[in-house]
Amino acid sequence: MSETSQAAPSRGFFRNLLDLYFSPREAFGGILRAPRLAVSVPACLAVGLLFTAVWMSNLDPRVFMKNRMEESGQWEKMTAEQRSAGLEAGARVFPIFGWVIGVLAPIVVLLVVAGVLLFVFRFFYASEVRFSQAVAVVAWSFLAAGLVTVPLTLLVMWLRGDWNLDPQEVLAANPTLLLEKGSTAKPLWVLLGSLDLFSLWRAFLLASGFGVASKRSTASAFWGVAVCWGLYVLGQVALAFLR
DSSP states (O other): OOTTGGGSOOOOHHHHHHHHHHOHHHHHHHHHHSOOHHHHHHHHHHHHHHHHHHHHTTOOHHHHHHHHHHHHTOGGGSOHHHHHHHHHHHHHHHHHHHHHHHHHHHHHHHHHHHHHHHHHHHHTSOOOOOHHHHHHHHHHHHHHHHHHHHHHHHHHHHHHTOOOSOHHHHSOOSGGGGSOGGGSOHHHHHHHHHSOHHHHHHHHHHHHHHHHHTTOOHHHHHHHHHHHHHHHHHHHHHHHHHO
């Protein structure tokens, strides 16, 4: 794979998308010449909205809220009246909350990740990556990964006949497969859950894109992505420990 792929001409949407799975540097070479955020960003957000629409139309808010309260340990501390009131309130609020999160969260995550990585590659790598390029790299990386993870997540839920699972834990391609959640310390569970093959794949795609944008190798750019990812994981572990 050529390290000078940034000189590659811009191709069509589906050509770029296909190349992200087999030759990401070549794909990003064409993408970064003409980011076209009006195409990549809506496509990325549409994948998340598709998941939200299918999931929200199938889950039972009462069961989902009950499962979450049991996992947090709050269920056992509540009286029967408190449980009933909590489930009733959750059943009313969660559908609205779920859609608000489903719409806003992808936008916020996209902009935050792009902003953080833009800072890293401009400040620490002394590159000339532009904001539009950073957003394009993140949007295309998330789109390519989402087109795999979203259908798989929905398929697993359907096969299990349980739409009330935590979506973030359905595709457990990580060491938590070897452990029981209830008997594992929460910080350890969060740490091991972050060592996920799909997360590593997304990190690789981001490194490929920012490597092209900053005229660095993918291996060199991966360190910039990995450090940010590692700090995020440590923050999640710290929150789990405090809880």
